[in-house]
Amino acid sequence: MRFTQPLWLALPLLAAALALAAKTLRRRRGGAVRFAGTALLAEMVQAAPRHRATKVLGALAVIAVAFAFSEPTLPVVESTKRANVILVVDVSGSMTADDVAPTRLTAAKAAGVEFIENLPEGWKVGIVSFSDTPAVIVAPTDDTAVAAANLQTLAARGGTATGDALNLAIDTGRAGGPERLSEALEKGDDLADPSRSVVVLLSDGKQTAGENTTDAAALRAQRLGVPIFTIAFGTDAGEIEVMYPDGTLRAISVAPDLDTSRRIAELSGGAFFTAVSGEQLAEVYRSVRAVLEKERQERDISNPFAYAAALSAAAAVLWWAKRGATP
Amino acid sequence: MAVTPPRADLARRCDLPGVNIHRRGRPGMRTGRHAGEGTEILAARPYVTGDDAKRVDWNASARTGELHVKSTIGETSLNVTIVVDTSASMRTGSARRKIDTALDAAAFITEMLRSYGERPRVAFSSAAGAVALPARGPFAALATLAPEPVWGDTSSIAAAVHDAAAYGYVVAISDLFCGDEAAAAISAAAARGGALLIEIVDPTEVELPDAGAVRLVDPESGAVLTVNTGDRRLRTRWNELIAQQIAGRAAELKACGGHTATVRTDEEVSAALASQLPRRR
Numbered sequence: 001m002r003f004t005q006p007l008w009l010a011l012p013l014l015a016a017a018l019a020l021a022a023k024t025l026r027r028r029r030g031g032a033v034r035f036a037g038t039a040l041l042a043e044m045v046q047a048a049p050r051h052r053a054t055k056v057l058g059a060l061a062v063i064a065v066a067f068a069f070s071e072p073t074l075p076v077v078e079s080t081k082r083a084n085v086i087l088v089v090d091v092s093g094s095m096t097a098d099d100v101a102p103t104r105l106t107a108a109k110a111a112g113v114e115f116i117e118n119l120p121e122g123w124k125v126g127i128v129s130f131s132d133t134p135a136v137i138v139a140p141t142d143d144t145a146v147a148a149a150n151l152q153t154l155a156a157r158g159g160t161a162t163g164d165a166l167n168l169a170i171d172t173g174r175a176g177g178p179e180r181l182s183e184a185l186e187k188g189d190d191l192a193d194p195s196r197s198v199v200v201l202l203s204d205g206k207q208t209a210g211e212n213t214t215d216a217a218a219l220r221a222q223r224l225g226v227p228i229f230t231i232a233f234g235t236d237a238g239e240i241e242v243m244y245p246d247g248t249l250r251a252i253s254v255a256p257d258l259d260t261s262r263r264i265a266e267l268s269g270g271a272f273f274t275a276v277s278g279e280q281l282a283e284v285y286r287s288v289r290a291v292l293e294k295e296r297q298e299r300d301i302s303n304p305f306a307y308a309a310a311l312s313a314a315a316a317v318l319w320w321a322k323r324g325a326t327p
Numbered sequence: 328m329a330v331t332p333p334r335a336d337l338a339r340r341c342d343l344p345g346v347n348i349h350r351r352g353r354p355g356m357r358t359g360r361h362a363g364e365g366t367e368i369l370a371a372r373p374y375v376t377g378d379d380a381k382r383v384d385w386n387a388s389a390r391t392g393e394l395h396v397k398s399t400i401g402e403t404s405l406n407v408t409i410v411v412d413t414s415a416s417m418r419t420g421s422a423r424r425k426i427d428t429a430l431d432a433a434a435f436i437t438e439m440l441r442s443y444g445e446r447p448r449v450a451f452s453s454a455a456g457a458v459a460l461p462a463r464g465p466f467a468a469l470a471t472l473a474p475e476p477v478w479g480d481t482s483s484i485a486a487a488v489h490d491a492a493a494y495g496y497v498v499a500i501s502d503l504f505c506g507d508e509a510a511a512a513i514s515a516a517a518a519r520g521g522a523l524l525i526e527i528v529d530p531t532e533v534e535l536p537d538a539g540a541v542r543l544v545d546p547e548s549g550a551v552l553t554v555n556t557g558d559r560r561l562r563t564r565w566n567e568l569i570a571q572q573i574a575g576r577a578a579e580l581k582a583c584g585g586h587t588a589t590v591r592t593d594e595e596v597s598a599a600l601a602s603q604l605p606r607r608r
Contacts, residue, residue, distance in 0.1 A: 034478075036416035036425075036504050037532050037569070038545035042552045044568055045561070 008070035015062045057316035064309030072305070083196040084124045084140040084176055085292060086169040087112055087151075090203040090233075092131045094254035095156040097204075099238035100277055105156045107278035108202055108233060113148045115285040120293040126172050127151055130165030131158030132209045139178035140195075161210025162203055166217035166264070170226050173197025189224065197226050200288055201264065204234040206257040214260055218267035227270035229288050230261040235276045328473060330430045330466045334597035338438035341604040343496060344586040345521050346405060371395040406495025406520075407440055407447040408457055409433050410487045411473060415546035416504045417527070418476040422593035425527045426476050429500045431596040432525050434466040436498050439604075448494070449473075450487040452501075453480055457491060481547045485512040492516035500525045503532060503572060504547075510576055517585025524580055524587045525600070526573065533569055533591075535562045 003009065035041070089112065095105040116125050125147050126140035137154070138147045168185075175184030176195030184191050199221065207214055221228050234256040241249050258274065265272035271291065275281040371387035374394035387395040411433055417426040433449060437460055440447045450457035454474050461468055484501055485508040491497045497516040501509065503526060516522040535556055543552045556562060577587045588603040590596055 032542040032544040032551060034419050034546045035531070035543040036419045036502060036529070036546060037565075038543045038550060038552050039548055040504065040568070041543065041554065041565060042545075042550060044564060045552075045554070 002073050004071035004073060006070055008066050011066035011069070012059070012063050054316055057312050061309050061312035061316055064305050064312055068303075068305035068309055083122060083198065083292075084126055084173045085119070085198045085200060086126045086128055086140070086173045087115070088128045088130065088134075088165050088169045088199055088201040088203075089151070089154060090131075090160060090162075090165075090201075090205070091129045091154050091156045091158075092160040092205065092208075093157050093242070094160070094205045094234075094238070094240055097234065097238035097240045097254050099235040100233070100281075103156075104204060104234055104238070105154065107281060109151055109154060111278060111281040111285050112151050112202070114282060115289065116144050116148050116151065118289060119144060120289055123292055124176070126169075128165060128169045128172060129154050130161055130168075131156070132161055134161060134165035134168040134210075136168065136172050136181065139172060139181050140176055140197075141178075159209035160203065160205050160207055162201070162207040162260070163212035163214045163217045164210035166199065166201065166214065166221065166228065167212055169199045169201075170197070170217070170221055170224065173199060173226060174224065189220070194224070198292065199226060199228045199268075199270070201228055201230045201261070202233055203230070203261065204232070204238070204256045205254055206260055214264050215267065218264045221268035226268065228264050228268040229270040229273070229291070230265045231273045231275055231281070231284050232256040232258045232261040233275050233281060328427060328430060328470045328475065330427075330434050330470045331596070332466055333431065333435035333438045334601075335438055335442075337597045337601040338435055339442045340607055341439050341601055342607040343405070343407070343436075343439075343498070343521070344523055344605050345517075345584060346496065365399045367400045369398045369400040372398050405440075405445060407436075407445060407498060408487075408491035408494055408496070409436055409447050409449045409498045409500065410484050410491055411449065411451050412484045412499075412501035412505055412509075413451045413453045413474050413476045413480070414482050414505075415476055415478050415480045416502055418478065419546055420529045420592045421531045422529075425502050425529060425592055426473070428527050428590055428592045428596060429502075429525075430469050430473055432500050432527070432590055432600060433498075434469055435597055435600050436525075437466065437469070447498075448491075450491060452484040452487055453477070453482040457487070457494075478546055479549060483509050485509045488512040488516050488522075492519045492522070494520070496521040496523075498523045498525065500527065502527050502529075503569065510579065513585065514580055514583040517580055517583040522580070522583075522585040524576070524585065526576075526587060526589045527592065528573075528589055529592050533566065535565045537562065 097104050100107045124140040127138040129137050138150045171184045174191050174194035175181045236255040238254045239251045240254055241251050262272045273284040275284050371384045374396050378396045382396040384395045384397045411429050446462050448457040448459045483506050488499055489512050499513050513522050513524050538556050540555045590599045
């Protein structure tokens with residue numbers, strides 16, 4: 001068990017110290033009435049067993065409150081079913097722009113390799129690349145070397161079919177491995193017992209190709225519980241040269257589309273990042289890694305403690321009110 | 328401590344209970360109007376015409392050459408000891424301190440006995456030995472003789488009562504919490520030479536007042552008890568317990584031939600005692 005807010009565990013000690021201080025201070029202050037029949041009254045009342053119960057219940061309540069506030073977490077026990085992170089990499093023509101040195105794609109590959117190699121425990125990685133059509137480069141695997149090598153082989157050309165790429169990534173992630181990939185692609189939403197998956201989309205532009213829209217894909221992801229983390233890569237000054245049908249070479253702007261990326265992340269329940277350089281991209285990947293780590297490990301169990309605290313406190317108060325005296 | 332002088336008119340109308348009826352401490356078969364001559368020898372005095380010839384002291388006459396007779400002193404009708412409880416519990420009291428009421432009760436009894444010509448002794452629980460009170464004079468002597476009750480003093484009147492019982496009649500003045508030992512001693516004294524127990528009672532003891540949550544300290548043992556006096560059931564139980572205790576003690580004492588009287592700290596002592604003690608015959 002780990003505690004997100006461990007300082008709260010000091011609460012019972014503090015409460016005990018306060019109670020002790022109050023008791024000793026009260027004794028010194030006095031303020032009691034001398035009554036000749038006190039001994040006889042004490043005998044008559046005989047409150048000892050009920051008083052002990054009240055004290056115990058009160059102490060339990062304080063301890064439970066401390067535990068509840070300290071937000072304990074237990075590691076999720078899912079040893080057989082591991083989770084998958086699918087890197088979706090845009091390899092459209094705009095990725096050849098050199099606003100990020102040396103080219104956007106090279107920087108993305110480098111950062112991606114670093115991400116794969118430092119993947120947190122419990123995650124498998126898969127790679128989907130897309131330009132006009134998406135393709136599964138690497139099905140979710142533990143073998144980081146293979147995944148990194150395949151990432152390096154990507155080359156950029158063509159349009160941007162983001163929606164289709166996301167759908168493919170979702171299915172690949174839910175398949176969890178090459179064995180079930182074809183089944184996942186066939187059955188889509190109806191896949192039985194899907195693996196937990198997360199999609200990281202690295203893109204630099206608006207969708208220009210493909211059948212499905214990014215909104216539809218993002219909503220599907222939300223419905224199936226697959227968060228999509230989007231990274232809008234590139235600067236506003238990015239430009240590439242394109243050969244026009246009339247034979248001229250012109251430069252067109254390939255500024256990243258922040259709005260679409262943000263929308264995808266919001267709709268699917270993921271997070272949105274921007275990166276304008278290789279270093280920033282590496283930073284972003286580090287943040288994503290941190291999120292993955294936390295996701296695997298956290299399972300907040302503070303609720304039962306909160307309920308226990310409330311019940312104990314209520315019982316203690318009722319018990320105290322019931323009887324007449326404390327020795 | 329100051330002793331309020333008792334009302335002499337009321338005191339003179341009363342007598343100790345149980346004495347005339349059983350004639351305890353007075354040997355003899357029949358009751359007479361006057362005390363007998365007694366057998367305690369006082370002195371030898373010269374013979375005067377009319378003296379009883381049986382009373383001639385031959386030894387003294389032979390030595391001096393003149394006829395002498397023995398003179399005797401009449402026994403005082405009753406040797407009374409007043410035992411006052413001066414333990415810590417007597418120092419409490421809501422209207423007046425119980426010890427002050429107790430000393431007033433002792434003064435009343437003393438006035439009553441003085442009008443008979445008797446001189447009672449007085450003993451205290453926290454001091455050893457009994458002291459004879461002066462035959463006349465102010466009751467301030469009682470106040471000076473009595474030791475002030477001290478917090479934490481757990482002394483009991485049992486020992487003093489036991490000693491006084493050998494002497495004669497015992498008037499024990501105490502509160503409800505004098506202990507079982509003292510109660511047993513008083514019963515024994517009642518069987519032996521006669522006893523009167525005057526219970527000094529504080530209104531808060533007989534009827535526990537509703538004062539909410541209160542911290543009580545026992546004046547003798549120092550034990551602390553936090554009580555919610557707002558609890559009506561608790562108060563009723565206490566009142567019943569105390570009433571039971573008073574009744575039980577009275578019955579026990581009566582079975583041994585003793586008597587009880589009760590004086591509350593919020594009422595006038597003379598009137599209270601005069602209404603409970605038998606009238607003088």
